[in-house]
Amino acid sequence: MWNALTDAARELANRSDIRVVIIRGDGDVAFASGADISEFGKARRSSDQAEAYHATVQEALDAIEAIPYPVIAQIRGFCIGAGTAIALACDLRYLDASVRFGIPAAKLGIGYSPPWIDRLAQVVGHSTAAEILMSAKLFDVEKAQRCGFANEVLPVEELDSFVSERATLFAANAPLTLRAAKTCLRELSKPEHTRDWSSVVDAAQRCVDSSDYQTALKAFAEKRTPEFLGE
């Protein structure tokens, strides 16, 4: 499943006919209920296997983060363990009121991967990250909203329409601006010495040099809504 996720994310990253990506679970029960623990006995028995497993998951998370469009996690039901790691690799998380999220690593004696803890702490803060990891408990949406895990919490019956409204909104905006914003936020979330700041400056520069920018200024003067081409 992780390799399939990597492949799908890489394919989406290379398509030019896309403006927004939505990641959601199949069905109503869960966004992702975590890794298949019954397989750990085989797949993560030794240190070498565990390292290989973490590398495979990390590859998928990196591929999601590298998608140059806004990536929305549309979350309902269970969002657990590696499922939270996927949710955190997205730019935004919209939840319905049924969500239960958490990281049960401490019930299994597993070391949750340090880069995922880093990302968790960036989104929910150090204190909530500590509570999530040390309790291994599932939390509800009240906590998700309070700690910043959820960008928005919707009633169960409204999540679909809310997410599709937001996706439409993002899709109508200038792709180069979104790419520049995403590039900047992504590099800022990395340790300072590994940041590629020139890519951030380049992405901002591309906006100024774009024909989309000229189109928008003209549309503004004529009180029209511009149509952006990402060029």
Added chain:
Amino acid sequence: MWNALTDAARELANRSDIRVVIIRGDGDVAFASGADISEFGKARRSSDQAEAYHATVQEALDAIEAIPYPVIAQIRGFCIGAGTAIALACDLRYLDASVRFGIPAAKLGIGYSPPWIDRLAQVVGHSTAAEILMSAKLFDVEKAQRCGFANEVLPVEELDSFVSERATLFAANAPLTLRAAKTCLRELSKPEHTRDWSSVVDAAQRCVDSSDYQTALKAFAEKRTPEFLGE
């Protein structure tokens, strides 16, 4: 307007008869409704012009941040685009319930300046920053309070008196302590390799060596309220 803001901030920074600065909009409609987009066709047509424009705005924001006193943004109505950048250059943001804030760069194909995105993400967190930038939407005070953009949200009729109460409170406190706190928070918000940590240590040291500190200890022993001179 940006040059005037820079000049005003620099003048205030050099005056010794000041304890607190409040930045507010003129009138009831807005804190700042953003840059004058109708001028972009002229002022930001080329890359060079855009770079010059950003540098001018950055100069004003730096001048606000360099004011060695608490700087309060008193925000009502619209707080948009470069207006949010001004608000974020202040130490504190007090809003009334009428506020609508947002960054519409993605509707114009503009690249929002990377240092402003950095500051935005520091105050509201990465997820909300992504949502603000990718939606280009205006948000209300409920979001402002939840994401930490607002230090406090007041009913429309109470904002004036609340801000003036807080300003009075800050003004009665020891100026050297406030300066030390501000110096520390400001350096902490910079990338690590550009921090001037010695200025932080110096500012803390100046408190211990001050006559204000001796005055306060004496007043404490005598159960009086001390009057601070900033010396």
Added chain:
Amino acid sequence: MWNALTDAARELANRSDIRVVIIRGDGDVAFASGADISEFGKARRSSDQAEAYHATVQEALDAIEAIPYPVIAQIRGFCIGAGTAIALACDLRYLDASVRFGIPAAKLGIGYSPPWIDRLAQVVGHSTAAEILMSAKLFDVEKAQRCGFANEVLPVEELDSFVSERATLFAANAPLTLRAAKTCLRELSKPEHTRDWSSVVDAAQRCVDSSDYQTALKAFAEKRTPEFLGE
């Protein structure tokens, strides 16, 4: 008192029969009402004395942070000045509704120690940190919850049982996982160039190599609750 705190924390850090540490005030009135200001005239008169005092407090805070188990601050009543610094050295803060917290350094002309400001800003964010330091005011639990100082706020009569429930929950989890999570969060909160990342990797590695992990996999397959030994 600071030396006693250092000694107690170091002793707890070295015991292997411990799973969780709870720090609470003596009695109902306060978690810690701050340093004894009436002693400052003697103990912090000169720069040298102030530096020695700060070093003593820092030693106690470091000793608390070095405890390799989850450390909970159970907070009721006043939590002021150096008391907030102790609370912030803990991993988690559970408060009852009676709490009033704040840092009155600016009423005394003291420079609040820069490393404590760093930690404060990490937990409550830069804006709230500025407000706390510049106002020197006491805030209530509504603010504590909003800014992330409180992991949870409980009614006065429920704090004891809530904390003991959470402590029991933490204590039943795999100690090596908790240690790995804590090591990672602790290093992430340090300036980047001072982080000991190899200790984070080692702590995660120890989980995979542990017999606790094998025990847990077996228990999972047999639908039993595992008992963790920290080995």
